[in-house]
Amino acid sequence: MIRREAERVVAEAVASGCLERGPAARLAAGIADAYVREALLEGAFESKRRGKGELVSVARNVFVPLTNLCRDRCAYCTFAKLPDSPEAHTYTPDEVAEVVSGGVRSGCTEALFCLGDKPEIAYRSHREWLGRRGFETTAAYLVEGCRVAFEGGLLPHTNAGILTAEEMTALRPWNASMGLMLEASSPRLRQRGMPHYYAPDKDPGLRIRMHEEAGELRIPFTSGILLGIGETSEERVDSLLAIRALADRYGHIQETIVQPFHPKPGTPMSAAEPLADVEVAGWVALARLLLGPEMNVQAPPNLAPDVLELLLRSGLNDWGGVSPVTVDFINPEAPWPTFRELRRRTEAAGQRLVERLPVYPELLLRRSEFFDVRVREAALRFVDEAGYVRSRADGAKVEAA
Numbered sequence: 001m002i003r004r005e006a007e008r009v010v011a012e013a014v015a016s017g018c019l020e021r022g023p024a025a026r027l028a029a030g031i032a033d034a035y036v037r038e039a040l041l042e043g044a045f046e047s048k049r050r051g052k053g054e055l056v057s058v059a060r061n062v063f064v065p066l067t068n069l070c071r072d073r074c075a076y077c078t079f080a081k082l083p084d085s086p087e088a089h090t091y092t093p094d095e096v097a098e099v100v101s102g103g104v105r106s107g108c109t110e111a112l113f114c115l116g117d118k119p120e121i122a123y124r125s126h127r128e129w130l131g132r133r134g135f136e137t138t139a140a141y142l143v144e145g146c147r148v149a150f151e152g153g154l155l156p157h158t159n160a161g162i163l164t165a166e167e168m169t170a171l172r173p174w175n176a177s178m179g180l181m182l183e184a185s186s187p188r189l190r191q192r193g194m195p196h197y198y199a200p201d202k203d204p205g206l207r208i209r210m211h212e213e214a215g216e217l218r219i220p221f222t223s224g225i226l227l228g229i230g231e232t233s234e235e236r237v238d239s240l241l242a243i244r245a246l247a248d249r250y251g252h253i254q255e256t257i258v259q260p261f262h263p264k265p266g267t268p269m270s271a272a273e274p275l276a277d278v279e280v281a282g283w284v285a286l287a288r289l290l291l292g293p294e295m296n297v298q299a300p301p302n303l304a305p306d307v308l309e310l311l312l313r314s315g316l317n318d319w320g321g322v323s324p325v326t327v328d329f330i331n332p333e334a335p336w337p338t339f340r341e342l343r344r345r346t347e348a349a350g351q352r353l354v355e356r357l358p359v360y361p362e363l364l365l366r367r368s369e370f371f372d373v374r375v376r377e378a379a380l381r382f383v384d385e386a387g388y389v390r391s392r393a394d395g396a397k398v399e400a401a
Contacts, residue, residue, distance in 0.1 A: 068088060110155055184225065227280060
């Protein structure tokens with residue numbers, strides 16, 4: 001795609017608020033070209049400005065990896081451990097409470113629960129561990145963990161892999177939101193030799209169905225794509241369009257994450273070449289144009305720390321969850337920026353950093369049917385009239401009281 005055509009296609013997308021598949025695929029094919037990428041950045045920033053103004057949000061959270069046992073074996077993952085690994089760990093309720101207490105003292109508002117998929121299916125030792133505590137499944141134990149976090153003063157957001165409608169229903173009274181990265185909508189990535197071959201829960205049909213069930217249950221939901229695990233540019237476009245279709249149908253997709261894959265030592269994909277940061281910014285921009293000015297588009301700042309200013313030009317309006325207490329257990333090699341640094345660099349780019357809860361203001365303030373009454377009442381005690389966390393100095397404690 002030549003520069004003039006790229007500028008025209010992007011301008012039309014900004015004007016209409018919607019980029020369709022054909023033009024998106026052509027832009028995606030040229031995203032490594034600096035001229036095409038610049039057109040994408042300019043258009044995406046204008047789209048973001050029209051939908052979100054100058055605001056860029058961030059959630060202050062703690063990361064609770066309830067268990068790092070998982071039945072899946074993704075070719076790029078170091079989070080999942082085998083039961084006999086010295087690093088394998090499942091948190092007790094007391095350990096959850098301790099992490100939550102530290103989060104409350106540090107002014108956090110969110111407890112992010114992230115854990116492996118259905119380890120009780122693969123590991124008898126984990127089934128026995130659960131059974132001794134009166135639980136049949138990890139998902140049932142997760143409900144207890146979320147209860148502990150909620151009653152300890154934080155709002156849980158659960159990302160636990162594939163959950164059934166019944167399991168999400170059981171979690172809903174204790175969660176402000178839930179999520180599942182779509183990662184990629186192409187079943188090709190589950191073929192032999194591909195990154196999800198040994199990961200039955202990464203079947204895109206299963207993941208899309210969970211998105212649908214969350215929509216039917218009216219649960220505020222996070223989705224997203226993972227860049228650079230073997231998918232083509234057209235498959236990335238199709239993944240973003242699948243997320244858009246779910247959002248249009250159910251109205252529950254509150255944010256879409258555009259996350260780059262980072263190769264990790266000791267994994268089958270350790271030698272894979274990650275996307276350059278400039279291309280990641282181009283894909284954030286394309287996501288904004290495909291998803292429209294009202295979608296909350298997120299890029300994790302710890303995965304591209306040298307180019308935050310470039311990402312701020314790409315149409316994102318959210319940095320995701322950043323913790324002053326815990327590491328990113330999925331990407332432990334990538335430290336979080338401090339809130340002071342994040343605010344300084346966001347404001348230097350002419351934008352304004354605001355803190356949000358695990359649920360965004362547009363759902364919290366306008367769509368009460370998306371929440372258990374108790375959860376919504378607790379969430380409202382954290383926020384101002386605009387739905388963002390009440391103003392405070394970095395590190396100050398905020399009470400939901």
